[in-house]
Structures are given as structure tokens and as C-alpha cells.
Amino acid sequence: MPDVGDLVTASLTVDPAGVTTGASLVVTRPDGSVVTPVVTGSDGGATWTAPVSYTLAGIWRLSWTVTGTGASVQHEVVSVAPAPAVMADVRSYATTTQLANFLHAAPPLDAVELLERATRLLDSDFLQPAVYDMDDDGMPTDPVVQAAFAEAVCAQVEFWGEVGVETDVSGPLQGVVIGSVQLQYGAGANRSGPDYYAPGLSRALANIPSDKLRWIVFTGGC
Structure with a gap:
């Protein structure tokens, strides 16, 4: 090809x-x-x-x-096929160097695409209720938050390497607890199992100090 x-x-x-x-x-x-x-x-x-x-x-x-x-x-x-992507082409919370250091091994050849995908997953399924300092491109500016987000997406890529990459999450996030915050989206048939997410992803987010990242708790009502 x-x-x-x-x-x-x-x-x-x-x-x-x-x-x-x-x-x-x-x-x-x-x-x-x-x-x-x-x-x-x-x-x-x-x-x-x-x-x-x-x-x-x-x-x-x-x-x-x-x-x-x-x-x-x-x-x-x-x-x-498109030309192989490089880090400058994608939005990612981690580089392939950070992934290699996280894995203690050479990253997969499609690491750029996997990191981009893991970043989109983190944005859509975890960070919607999160508030943190960011630049005009929506990237975190605090070094502690940067490091945690990088660890989270690297953990997700490692997880995909072990269990395979799912085509998509079957429904909204359910039942993930980060510190005192419980993230729960959707209901009933929309529930998605926890196996779509790396355990290390939520741990990385939970370790961010509350003065660096806070969560908006939705209580319902008008």
C-alpha cells in the first residue's frame, strides 16, 4: 500500500x-x-x-x-495511506518519549495515534466536569496537571496494548470515583463497563491536588 x-x-x-x-x-x-x-x-x-x-x-x-x-x-x-503522524500533527497530553519512559520499553509504531485517541477519551469521558488552568489550545499549563494527564493517557495506551483497542465506548461513563467526586453519566441501558478504561487513568487524576484541579459536581435540578 x-x-x-x-x-x-x-x-x-x-x-x-x-x-x-x-x-x-x-x-x-x-x-x-x-x-x-x-x-x-x-x-x-x-x-x-x-x-x-x-x-x-x-x-x-x-x-x-x-x-x-x-x-x-x-x-x-x-x-x-496518510503519511505517518508525528506529535506536531496531533493533540496529545503525552509525547512518545513520555510513553516510552512510562512503559520502560519502546513504544508501539502507532503510538502517536494511540496517544491522540487516549487524549480524546480523557477529554470526553473524564475532564468535562474538571476545572484547571489551560492555555488557548485547551492544554493544561500547570506542570503537576500536565504530568498527571500524561500519566493518564500513557496508562490508557498501555491498557490498550494489553487488552486491545476498543472501537468505541458503548455508552457514557458510569461509576468512576476520583477522590470525593463520583463521575456518573447516563443511565440504564447507557451504562458502560469499567473495562474500557485503564485503572491507572483514574488514579493519575485522583492524585492531582485539589488546588490544581477541581471537579464540578452536578446535583441536578434547574
Whole structure:
């Protein structure tokens, strides 16, 4: 599977082929735009090649049209992967270096994506009722909170490495206790089991001093 930025040589073999054989290539990009690379023939019309530069992630379609001897239309679908993410590309409470130090081992190759995902989980499922100092990007500014959030997402990534990454949490958070605060969202059929979260995640949050992070307790009513 090619990655974004790859320049490849697309090729087509025509059989039968002869002096009247011709070929053209139309490349449809994932955004629907079309390019027509320069096609070169060889082997008496039996082999045709063209340079294709994959500039976007997604599904590309390469459509060859052969005329003359061996006339036909052939389509090839190519899946192009995005360039591997780096920490500068994502929002994350921890770096891959912090993850490696937490694991005491080399981080997985998809560590950047896992840290980003764990950060989104922390934001959506735990930090909605939390109040702490942050910058314009919503990142914590206090070193103690920064360290705790980093530990929390690293614990979640370690947990996923042990039990597998769930596609999503089946419902709102239920029954997590952090200090004197009980976080409970949803009800009834919306309950989600505790196995979606790393035990170390809530422990990391519970260890943050109350003067660094406080929780808004929702009591209901108007």
C-alpha cells in the first residue's frame, strides 16, 4: 500500500498487442479531480507505463484505455495511506518519549495515534466536569496537571496494548470515583463497563491536588 508522497510507476500489460496498440491513463484522485499522466509504450505495444504521484490519502482509481490491437478498458483501485503522524500533527497530553519512559520499553509504531485517541477519551469521558488552568489550545499549563494527564493517557495506551483497542465506548461513563467526586453519566441501558478504561487513568487524576484541579459536581435540578 503506497503512502502519501509516493511517486510510483503504474504499468499495464496488453496481450495481444501489436503496432496499432495504444494506451492512455486517467487517474481519478480521492477528491474527484482527474489527471492524465504521460504514458510510455515498449515491447511492441505490450507494456505501458506512466508516473503517478500520490498526493492525497484515500482511494485512487487508475483507468487504462487500450486502443487498436488488444483494445480494452481496465480499472485499478489503489488505497493510499496518510503519511505517518508525528506529535506536531496531533493533540496529545503525552509525547512518545513520555510513553516510552512510562512503559520502560519502546513504544508501539502507532503510538502517536494511540496517544491522540487516549487524549480524546480523557477529554470526553473524564475532564468535562474538571476545572484547571489551560492555555488557548485547551492544554493544561500547570506542570503537576500536565504530568498527571500524561500519566493518564500513557496508562490508557498501555491498557490498550494489553487488552486491545476498543472501537468505541458503548455508552457514557458510569461509576468512576476520583477522590470525593463520583463521575456518573447516563443511565440504564447507557451504562458502560469499567473495562474500557485503564485503572491507572483514574488514579493519575485522583492524585492531582485539589488546588490544581477541581471537579464540578452536578446535583441536578434547574
